[in-house]
Amino acid sequence: MMTAAPESGNRTPRIAIGGFMLESNGHAPVSTREEFAANVLIEGDGLLADLASANPRSPTTLTGFAAAMDKTGTWERIPLIMAAVGASGPVDQAFFDWVVERLRTRLLAAGPLDGVFLSQHGAAxxxxxxxxxxxxxxxxxxVVGPDVPIVATLDLHANVSLAMVAAADVLVAYRCNPHTDMPDRGADCAHHLRAMLGGLRPASAFVKLPFIPPSTSQNTKSGPYADVIAYGQSKVADGVIDVSVSSGFTLGDTPKNGMSVIVTATTQEKATVVARDVASYAWSQRSRFVTSLTALDEATAMALACGKDAGRPALLFADVADNPGGGGRxxxxxxxxxxxxAGVTGCALGPVYDPELAVEAQQLGVGASFEARFNRSETTTFSGPFTAAGKVMALSNGxxxxxxxxxxxxxxxxxxAALIAVGGIQVVVTTNRHQALDPMFFESLGVDLSGLRSLVVKSRGHFRAAFDDLFSDDRIVEVDVPGLTTPVSQNVPWRNLLRPIYPLDPDLEWSPA
Known part of the structure; x- marks a missing residue:
């Protein structure tokens, strides 16, 4: 165990930074080192260089923390390791062990520290x-001992455990879904850390609810989850430092499943009282969290009509059951x-993860016509084959x-990556797996989104922050099809979920006491 840095009012605090971010779908293929390397796997000076770049790869929680620390005083960055990937399956144990060892090695080499900030997801x-x-x-x-503050961000979908809360000083979860507030929550951690460097010693309380809300009813623009989070934020005063309500990642299928409330306050009594109060309110709203999806044949008819009638408003169709952001393929x-x-026209769809098809399109070149065979080697449940006459419309390095x-x-x-036309549908095909987080998944390959009659996105909800300038909420259709990220809890082949739990057990009685 290292010792904390010696007290000095004029000394620059030494703060270690890093993190591990993965949302694990318990029914998806194992997440590998290669998958992390294709997204974010940076340590040491490489992490510092990335944070200093104009367009970093690192999570915005980390850049938000660094920016807020810069604004509130001097500090010395001590880089650890940042490993992050979009949702996938459980991480390969050997690779995870390596990440932990690199984290430990760098902490030991760092010498005395004043604090640690970690950008975590919380549902790995x-x-x-x-x-x-x-x-x-x-x-x-x-490594750092009991007196060095550890602060961390968590995803709004974290599957929080008591062990997580016990080992850290402050855990701050996102409050927006889509998660557009990630930089702000990193900044919150910076302010909390500065307060701890000034002598604050916070206490935390934790309540786990036996409640797994459907993913499609967790948007925070409006609705039940927005109300629960707003209720929690109304309690941040008079010694309450932070209230975090994590809906949890249901498809993690772990004993940690369930909504969580973490309250950080100046006293243990205050934290406990508020945590129970917020949890009770959340439980009282449980019946409002419902799933309402559109059948595939109905969605097809809607897209067909949009293609035939330019006077109709264009529609966005969300493939919520095949969301790479939740572990879907x-x-x-x-x-x-x-x-x-059905002959739908004026449509774009993507991003579709199919490395073999993307490579073939790259080899054939723009303008080539060929038989486009999707999922020719994919063996994952629900990822069946599809073949159609295709044409390569555009290519990029991605x-x-x-x-x-x-x-x-x-x-x-x-x-x-490639843009492949199959009939009246332009399909974005990629080598790396991503959800439709940004218009550039389409625009970088030349798709004119404003000219489309319909758009199909592989995403559960984060697309809403990217395409809201073109598709208002009333023009978004969530389609009911099979997939690894189905929001219909009755359709999930549970293995490790603790029962009873709502809504699978609708008559469950519960209180936080």
Missing amino acids: TATGDVDPDATIFRAVRA GNTPYILAAFHA VFVGRRGMAAGRTLDMGP
Whole structure:
């Protein structure tokens, strides 16, 4: 165990930064080192260089924390490791163990520290470890000791455990879905850390609700979740420092599943009282969290009508059950096959994860006509084959800077990508798996979004912050098809979920006491 840096009112505080971000779908293929490397896997000086770049790859929680620390005083950055990937399956245990060891090694080499900031997701599982986020917090605590503050951000969908709360000093969850507030929550952590450097010693209380709300009813622009979060924020006063309400990532299928309330306050009594109050309110709103999806044949008819009648408003169709942001493969063919068979025109769809098809299109070149075979080697459940006459319309190396929403200003990498026309549908095909976070997934390949009659996105909800200038909420259709990220909890093959839990057990009685 290292010792804390010596007290000095004039000394520049030494703050270690890093993190591990993965949302694990318990039914998706294992998340590998290669998948992280294709997204964010940076350590040491490379992390500092990335944070200093105009368009970093690092999560905006980390850049938001750094910016707020810069504004509130001097500090010395001590870079650890930042490993982040979009939602996938449980992380390969050997790779996760390597990440923890790199984190520990860099902490030990850093010498005395004044604080640690970690950008976490909070819903990871590993092929062996059921609570990797707690493992990371405990590893850090074991090195820095009990007196060095550990603050961290969590995703709004974190599956929080008591072990996570116990090992950290302050955990701050996002409050917006789509997560456009990630920089702000990083900044919150910076302010809390500055207060702790000034002598604050906060207390935390934690309540886990036996409640798994459907993913499609967790938007925070309006609705039940917006009301729950607003209620929690109304309690931030008079010694209450932070109230975080994490809906949880249901498809993690772990014993940690369920909505969580974390309250940080100046006293334990105050934190406990507020945590129970907010949890009680959230539980009282549970019946408002409902799923309302549109059948595929109805959605197909709507898209067909849009293509035939330019006077109709264009529509966006969300493939919520195949969301790469929730561990979906981003390649199920249900909507594509139905739209193609019906003769839908003026449509774009994507991004579709199909490395083999993307490579073939790159080899054939722009203008080539060929038999486009989707998912020729994919074996994951729901990712069946689809074949149609195709034409390569555009190609790119897949690297772009996000323009709107959660990805604005960040560098993203689709890998070698292609725009392939199959009938009246333009399909964005990628080598790396992503959800439709930004218009540039389409625009970087020449798609004119304003000229479309329909757009199909592989995403559950984060697309709403990227395409809201073109598609208002009343022009968004959430389609009911099978997939690894279905929001219909009755359709999930649960293995590790603790019962009873609402809404699977609708008559469940519960109170936070």
